[in-house]
Every structure is written in C-alpha cells, then in structure tokens.
Amino acid sequence: MNATLNVPLANGQKPKETRRVVFAAALGTVFEWYDFFIYGSLAVFFGTLFFPKGNESAAILASLATFGAGFVLRPFGAIFFGRLGDMVGRKKTFLITMMIMGVATATIGLLPTYETIGWAAPAILVVLRLLQGLAIGGEFGGAVTYIAEHSDPKSRGLTTSWLQVTGTIGLLLSLAVILGLRTVMSPEAFSSWGWRIPFLLSVLLLVWSMYMRSQLHESPVFREMKAAGKTSQNPIKDVFMERKALVAVLVTIFGAVAGQAVIWYTAHFYTLQYMTATLKMPQTSVYGFLTLALVLATPFFVFFGWLSDKVGRKWLILSGCLLSAALFVPLFQGLAKYGNPGLMEFRERTQVVIQGGDCKEDQTFIGQLFNPKATKPCTRAKSFLTSQGLGYTFEPASTDLRVVIDGNAYEGFEEKVIRQVLIDKGMPTAADPQRVNGSMIVLMLFCIIFLATMVYGPMGAFLVEQFPTKIRYSGVSVALQFGNGWIGGFAPFVATSMVVNSGDMFRGLMYTVAVALGTVVIGAFFIRDRSRVDMREEEPVGVVGAGRAERARGA
Structure with a gap:
C-alpha cells in the first residue's frame, strides 16, 4: 500500500533528512535508556548502598524491586504524555520527557546513601526512579511515532528498527562506562564515590540530545492532521472508552508486547543479576561478556526490522516468542555450566x-x-542458600x-x-576464573539476546501500525508501557523471588516462558499484520474484525 500524504516521505524527502530525523530521535532515546539502565546495571551493587545490611538476598531483592519501581509509573507517563503528544505535538512532548529524565538521573548521582541519611535514602531513590519511569513512559511512544510518520511505508520496519536498537545501546553504554570506571578505580574508591560518575555524566548527553531534538520539525502527519482540525480532543477517552481502540490496546499488550517485554528484560537484566549474584562470577568479567554479546547481537535488531518489511511483523514476533520459551531454560543452564562449573558440581553432589x-x-x-x-x-x-547459588x-x-x-x-x-x-564441603564462594569458559558464555548470551532482537526489532513498526494518527502517540505508549512497565519490568524481581521460594535456580525463568507462550496464543488468534498501512488511517484495525479497511484489503 502506498502512502498518499501530501508531504514528502519516500520520494520527496532526501535520505540525509531522513537520517537526521532518525538520528536525533534515536539519540534522545539512547540518552533516556542510558539514564534508566545505569541503575539496572548497578542494581546488585546498589543493594549495599541504599538498603539496610543484614541479609544479602534481601538487599538484592530490594535493589531489583527499586529497579522495578521505575516501571510503576511508566503506564501513567504513557497516558499523560501520550495525551500531550496527540494534542500539542510529538516534538514538544518528547523534549519534556527528556528533561525530566535528565534531572532525575543527575540527582541520583548526588544522593546520600543509607548509612548517611537512613531510610530517607531509599525513599528518595524510589521517588527518583518513579520520575524516570514517568518520563520514559512517554518517550518511546513519541519517538517511534515521530520516526514512523517520516518513513516510507515500504521500509518502515527498517527505519523504526534503529530506534529499537537504542535500548540495547543505552544498556551497552552504561555497561561500558561502569566497566571503564571499575577498571581504572580501586573497588574502595568506586564503592565510595565512583558509582556516582555514570549518573553525573548523563548531563553531557542531556545537553547534546536536547540540542539535536530542538532542531527537528514537527511530524508531517501530525501537522496535516492538525491543519485539518482532526486532532483528538480527548485522546485518553478515545483510547480507553472507545471499544475498538480499547480492544486494540489490550490485544496489542497481551498478543505482542507482553512476550517482547519479558524476553527483552530477561535477556538484558536477569542475565546480569543471574551471573553476578547466583553464579558468583566477577562483575568486571560479566560486564565484559555481556558487552561483547550485545555488540555482536545488536545489529540483528535492524536485520529483523528490515526482514519484517519483507515477510510481515506478526509471525516474526510470535516466532521469536515461541523460540525464546523453548530455549531460554537450556541457554541459562549453559550459562551455569560454563560460568561456574565448580558450583554446578557442588550442587550435584550435595x-x-x-x-x-x-x-x-x-x-x-x-x-x-x-x-x-x-x-x-x-x-x-x-x-541464604539461594544467594550462594545453591538449591534446596x-x-x-x-x-x-x-x-x-x-x-x-x-x-x-x-x-x-x-x-x-x-x-x-567444597562450596566455591566465587567462580574460578581458570574454569570460566568465556567463549561459551558469550555464545550463550548472544543466543539469548539474538532471540530478543527477533521479537523487539519489528516491534516499533508493529505498534505504530495498530493505531490511527489521532491517538497513535497515546495508543502506542499505553500498550508498550503497560506491557513493558508492569509485565516485563518486574521480570528480574519476580524471577529472583521465585528462585528464593522454590530453591530451583531455573524456576524464575518459568515466568518468562509462561508469558511468552501466552503471547503466542493470543497473538496468533487475535492480531492482524498491518505492514505498510497508511499512517493516516482512521480506524484501529490491528485486531481480527476491527474495521472495514482491514476487510477491504482481504487481510
């Protein structure tokens, strides 16, 4: 289907202009993900800084729960900023979200620890995490909508997939900064004040990102809609009170986003906690292995975005969910086997x-x-037993x-x-560096992240194609953030809690497996592929039987 907009997209807009749009929008999103993930990258380390000592497993759970707290307000950020984006514009809205994120992150870098101000420290930390979640709740929906509305419909998957890379780049950047600091600083110096540097460095990224985005023009699709007087007067009402739109949101969440969310966060964060806290591998080694795996796997976000333009998005996403459900447990077993073989041998004989x-x-x-x-x-x-990587x-x-x-x-x-x-009896208190098989660890991590790229690469284009222009910012943001914020964001915490309560170090993966399988079932029956749809279409017809336009195409 060809776009019929009276603004230059595929044939009028110069490639240089398209690249500038993608770069500026993606740069801001990289910045926000970097800010958000700096805490996630240090979650295990933060347990000793901002929570009372006395129980190692409790500190880990508390730090992971606080990481999850950043997801609590993401759906509300999606609602608030989505409404703003659909009424006043995409550009202005994601400039506001960026500023909130930058201020909250820099403040974490200045926050006193538990030993200094007691319970006020974790209380303030939670508030700052909530502000971060509020901001990022409105960020991605705006950025992906902005890029999609500038894209050629024939290459929308490829164009928006560059934004899908930003989450991983943000995590990669956070890991690189932390690894670099831990390499050049003593453990004592990093624990005392060095951990603040990654948060304070984000100010530089904030200034650069704000400048780049301030140079952009408003989305051409939104300008055309506003000029025609077709903007929504109440986007939230149109999303939650209109039956077709609400069905589209719910089916999108449970038939696509939920599976993507648990897979992505398990691949990027639970692996980190699993290798450091459970397998007792050195943190610097873990950061290095994960960084290398991310570098190798990240291009596949773009590859699968491109592939979705050729074969469609729905079955590509659902295939990734199904493969993840089947392979995550054996891949994590491989991490244990190659990451700390001494621990696995001790578990078998004890x-x-x-x-x-x-x-x-x-x-x-x-x-x-x-x-x-x-x-x-x-x-x-x-x-105690599970914090030592032992079962019971x-x-x-x-x-x-x-x-x-x-x-x-x-x-x-x-x-x-x-x-x-x-x-x-021979329990190893840490992984033996001489027995860690780094090559196989990187391979296992690559396979895990590769599966995440298969699901997430086409997701941006898939989401924007589910909603009409007048509620696109709100619809995309709400669907994405309810799925990622509440279903995916707490995945590392839920997984760790399940391990503690069961005594099985692989039990936590059942949450990811169950959600991924549920997504396959719901998505297979209720979602329609809408690749190349016109961005001006009036109805949300991404679900079975949702609109006349879908039937007219014979989809």
Missing part, C-alpha cells in the same frame, strides 16, 4: 534440605526489606527449623555455621 519452620507469614521480599534481621529463620535460610528442598513439619546437609542436621539457622559447613 543435598540440602530445610525441615520444619514456618515461612507462610513472612513473605520473602516484604519482610526482609523492612526488617531483614527479624525475618523467620526459615526464610533467612532459603534466602523444603519439608514442612511441626518441628523447629533444621537445615540438613548430606544427612547431617543443624538445628535452627546460624548463617556463619551453615556457610562454614558448606565451604568445608
């Missing part, structure tokens, strides 16, 4: 059983976060707690005692 005790009234995260030393011995035993079986009984290691019972739970017993 049997750990927790008997008795009552954990029902003391949920893992809430109890540990607010009073980690007062949690019940049963919960602390589970948390739990046998409920009316007796007092006992930890049984290879048939030897130890009454109650004394962490020092249990730790020493395990060390005496």
Whole structure:
C-alpha cells in the first residue's frame, strides 16, 4: 500500500533528512535508556548502598524491586504524555520527557546513601526512579511515532528498527562506562564515590540530545492532521472508552508486547543479576561478556526490522516468542555450566534440605526489606542458600527449623555455621576464573539476546501500525508501557523471588516462558499484520474484525 500524504516521505524527502530525523530521535532515546539502565546495571551493587545490611538476598531483592519501581509509573507517563503528544505535538512532548529524565538521573548521582541519611535514602531513590519511569513512559511512544510518520511505508520496519536498537545501546553504554570506571578505580574508591560518575555524566548527553531534538520539525502527519482540525480532543477517552481502540490496546499488550517485554528484560537484566549474584562470577568479567554479546547481537535488531518489511511483523514476533520459551531454560543452564562449573558440581553432589519452620507469614521480599534481621529463620535460610547459588528442598513439619546437609542436621539457622559447613564441603564462594569458559558464555548470551532482537526489532513498526494518527502517540505508549512497565519490568524481581521460594535456580525463568507462550496464543488468534498501512488511517484495525479497511484489503 502506498502512502498518499501530501508531504514528502519516500520520494520527496532526501535520505540525509531522513537520517537526521532518525538520528536525533534515536539519540534522545539512547540518552533516556542510558539514564534508566545505569541503575539496572548497578542494581546488585546498589543493594549495599541504599538498603539496610543484614541479609544479602534481601538487599538484592530490594535493589531489583527499586529497579522495578521505575516501571510503576511508566503506564501513567504513557497516558499523560501520550495525551500531550496527540494534542500539542510529538516534538514538544518528547523534549519534556527528556528533561525530566535528565534531572532525575543527575540527582541520583548526588544522593546520600543509607548509612548517611537512613531510610530517607531509599525513599528518595524510589521517588527518583518513579520520575524516570514517568518520563520514559512517554518517550518511546513519541519517538517511534515521530520516526514512523517520516518513513516510507515500504521500509518502515527498517527505519523504526534503529530506534529499537537504542535500548540495547543505552544498556551497552552504561555497561561500558561502569566497566571503564571499575577498571581504572580501586573497588574502595568506586564503592565510595565512583558509582556516582555514570549518573553525573548523563548531563553531557542531556545537553547534546536536547540540542539535536530542538532542531527537528514537527511530524508531517501530525501537522496535516492538525491543519485539518482532526486532532483528538480527548485522546485518553478515545483510547480507553472507545471499544475498538480499547480492544486494540489490550490485544496489542497481551498478543505482542507482553512476550517482547519479558524476553527483552530477561535477556538484558536477569542475565546480569543471574551471573553476578547466583553464579558468583566477577562483575568486571560479566560486564565484559555481556558487552561483547550485545555488540555482536545488536545489529540483528535492524536485520529483523528490515526482514519484517519483507515477510510481515506478526509471525516474526510470535516466532521469536515461541523460540525464546523453548530455549531460554537450556541457554541459562549453559550459562551455569560454563560460568561456574565448580558450583554446578557442588550442587550435584550435595543435598540440602530445610525441615520444619514456618515461612507462610513472612513473605520473602516484604519482610526482609523492612526488617531483614527479624525475618523467620526459615526464610533467612532459603534466602541464604539461594544467594550462594545453591538449591534446596523444603519439608514442612511441626518441628523447629533444621537445615540438613548430606544427612547431617543443624538445628535452627546460624548463617556463619551453615556457610562454614558448606565451604568445608567444597562450596566455591566465587567462580574460578581458570574454569570460566568465556567463549561459551558469550555464545550463550548472544543466543539469548539474538532471540530478543527477533521479537523487539519489528516491534516499533508493529505498534505504530495498530493505531490511527489521532491517538497513535497515546495508543502506542499505553500498550508498550503497560506491557513493558508492569509485565516485563518486574521480570528480574519476580524471577529472583521465585528462585528464593522454590530453591530451583531455573524456576524464575518459568515466568518468562509462561508469558511468552501466552503471547503466542493470543497473538496468533487475535492480531492482524498491518505492514505498510497508511499512517493516516482512521480506524484501529490491528485486531481480527476491527474495521472495514482491514476487510477491504482481504487481510
């Protein structure tokens, strides 16, 4: 289908102008993802800075939950800024989101730690994470809409896929900065003040990004719609109260975005936490392996965006979800095998059983976060064992707690005692660098991220094609941020919690697998592929039976 806009897109707009639009929009998004992911890259490290000490697993869960807090307001940011973007314009709106993100990130770099101001530190940190989430909730929807409305419909997947790369580039940039600092600084200096530098450096990116975006013109599709007086007077009402639009949002979330979200965040963040906290691999090595895998895999975002222009987007996305559901567990097993073989050997020859005790009234995260030393011995035993990368079986009984290691019972739970017993039996306290197979680790990570590129590469074009111009910013932002913010953003925390409660280091992946499979089922039956659709189309017809235009094309 050819675009019929009276503005130059495919044949009138010069390639240089298109590249400038993509670069400026993408640069701002890289900046916002860098800001957002600096915390994610340091999530495990932050557990010791902003939360009370006394339980290693609790600190990790708290830091991951605070990372997830940044996703809480993302849907509300999507609603607020989506409304703004559909009423006053794409350009002005994503300039505002960028400024909010930059101020919040720089403030984190100046924030005192828990030892200095107590509970005020994590409280302020959560507020800043919420502001970051609010800003990024309106960022991506605006940027991808802006680029799509400048794109040739025949290459919309390729053009928007450059924006899909920005999340990974932001993460890659954050890892590179952190790795560089940890390489040139002593651990003591980095822990004392060096961790603040990545946050403060974002000010430079903010200035550059604001300048580049300020030079852009408003989207031609939006200008045409505004000139014709067809802008929505109430985009939020049009999204949530109009049946067709609401159905399109819900089907888009659960038939595409949900699977993409859990796959992307598992690939980019749970792998990081898994290798450092569970497998006890050196952080600098992990950052290096992940950085190399990202460099190798990132071009495939663009490849799959290009491929979606040739074969369609729907089945490409759903195929990636299905493959991820089938392969993530064996790939994570490969990370364990090659990342810390000594730990896996110790797990195989050592049997750990927790008997008795009552954990029902003391949920893992809430109890540990607010009073980690007062949690019940049963919960602390589970948390300790999983923080060491060990599994356990739990046998409920009316007796007092006992930890049984290879048939030897130890009454109650004394962490020092249990730790020493395990060390005496040969438990590695860290991965042996001589036995870490770096090449295979990079290969496993590459495969995991490759699957994420397959799902995420075509996603930008797919999303903008689901909604008409007058509610496109709102529709795209709401669908993306509810899926990514609430379903995907908490994936690392949910996965870690499932591991702690089950004693199975791979149990957390079941969340990703289940959501990905659910996405395949819903997407297969309810989503229509709308590749090359005219960006001015009036109806949201991306779902089965949603509009006349879809039927007219015989889709």
